[in-house]
Amino acid sequence: MAALSRKTLLRAVRSSFGLSKLSAAQDFLGHRRWRSQRPESFTPKDGYYDDECYSALYKTHIPTNPLQKGLLAVGAGVMALWDPYRHGKTPSVVCLIPSFADFTFAPLFTFSDMVAVLGETTGHLALQRIRERMRNDPEGNQILQERPRIRLTTLDLTRLNALPDGTFGKEYVQFLNVHKVTPDSRAEVKFxxxxELAYVIQRYREVHDFVHTLLGMPTNMLGEVAVKWFEAVQTRLPMCILGAALGPLRLSARRLQILTTTLVPWALTNGRNATFMMNVYYERYWEMDMESLREQLGLMPPPTF
Structure with a gap:
């Protein structure tokens, strides 16, 4: 009976989506057996998937089919709205992704990854546009070629903290200290x-705090929504658009008024007029005065509110 039900389901998928072979329907449904435990350090040679068609493209890659991506996007969207703050502030509860081969579930990630998962599963077209803009810009193309990372292992925070007040590097370290955040809080790309697009979205995540610093926005809900409006205009990532549109629903009446009358117009103007954020090699500007850097990038200073 179970075998009959599975075959019926596969035929229905084949018919609905125009898949010519039963094996294609099986692939669409994820009919490739997942191992019950994820390796601690995933690499292609670990054999996490039983079929070569699921080979990994980079160390943290977890291949998924369209249906699985859709399920991940829906679940991640719900959880991101429940707790939209940066990674690491949500409970470390393991989430599951269904394996339709045997109708069981495999552990993949925690709630703290949900915002990241939403960006990865919905942003393919936007990421292609971002990459094209980077390729067509000398500084952006150099970033793609050199692939710098923003981690505690690549930053000399002691040196940056010793820079004069008002410099970009000093302001960035103060931002990290005041808001108690770390560059290492950014999740690795998986889906x-x-x-190359995986690096693009990784870079987007890792420069997010640079954008916060230059825009002068805090990491509370009001500040995050304002930054999302700026990023939505610049990147067109669905995750940013969703955050900009739905984030205000969680604001108080007073903060909503500040957002709509002051911060949104300011963020939209900055997003349209400023240098494309992904084409800025931020690590080269540590010693530059903040006001001069904002002027060079076409950014208006943060409003008073």
Whole structure:
């Protein structure tokens, strides 16, 4: 009976989506057996998937089919709205992704990854546009070629903290200290099925705090929504658009008024007029005065509110 039900389901998928072979329907449904435990350090040679068609493109890559991506996007969207703050502030509860081969579930990630998962599963077209803009810009193309990372292992925070007040590097370290955040809080990319696009979205995550610093926005809900409006205009990532549109629903009446009358117009103007954020090699500007850097990038200073 179970076998009959599975075959019926596969035929229905084949018919609905125009898949010519039963094996294609099986692939669409994830009919490739997942191992029950995820390796602690995933690499292609670990054999996490039983079929070569699921080979990993980079160390943290977890290949998924369209249906699984859709389920991840829906679940991640719900959880991101429940707790939209940066990674690491949500409970470390393990989430599951269904394996339709045997109708069981495999552990993949925690709630703290949900915002990241939403960006990865919905942003393919936007990431392609971002990459194209980076390729067509000398500084952006150099970033793609050199692939710098923003981690505690790549930053000399002691040196940056010793820079004069008002410099970009000093302001960035103060931002980290005041808001008690760390560059290492950014999740590694897992669900982007293109190695270069995976770096693009990783870079987007890792420069997010640089954008906060330059825009002068805090990491509370009001500040995050304002930054999302700026990023939505610049990147067109669905995750940013969703955050900009739905984030205000969680604001108080007073903060909503500040957002709509002051911060949104300011963020939209900055997003349209400023240098494309992904084409800025921020690590080269540590010693530059903040006001001069904002002027060079076409950014208006933060409003008073």
């Amino acid at each position: 982007v099925d293109d190695e």
